[in-house]
Amino acid sequence: MAAASIVLNNALCFLKNKFGKSGVKPLKSTVLDFYDVEDLSGAKRQLISDIKDLNLDIAIPHVRVGTGSPGHRVSNLGRVGSRVNSTKT
Numbered sequence: 001m002a003a004a005s006i007v008l009n010n011a012l013c014f015l016k017n018k019f020g021k022s023g024v025k026p027l028k029s030t031v032l033d034f035y036d037v038e039d040l041s042g043a044k045r046q047l048i049s050d051i052k053d054l055n056l057d058i059a060i061p062h063v064r065v066g067t068g069s070p071g072h073r074v075s076n077l078g079r080v081g082s083r084v085n086s087t088k089t
Contacts, residue, residue: 011035011043015077019085028074040073047080058083 011031018027031040051058 009043009046011039012047012077015043015081019078019081024078028071028078031074032070037070037073040070040077044073044077044080047077047084051080051084056084 014034015027015031018030022030035043
């Protein structure tokens with residue numbers, strides 16, 4: 001059995017646990033207040049990388065990694081996370 005790499009990301013863990021339990025605007029505001037741009041960029045890269053590594057059959061919405069405002073980065077994470085959640089069932 002091949003060794004698997006597990007990478008934890010605080011921003012992704014927080015969003016996953018709060019997604020659907022809180023309104024979008026308060027959640028986005030909380031994330032923007034707590035996490036810096038580098039954290040959000042890393043979370044987005046990690047999520048997209050994990051989707052590709054797991055060979056999930058998910059149409060990832062076009063997101064530019066490393067560009068855009070922090071608010072756009074949070075929105076991108078939400079869109080990609082929604083796609084992952086909707087394909088789990």
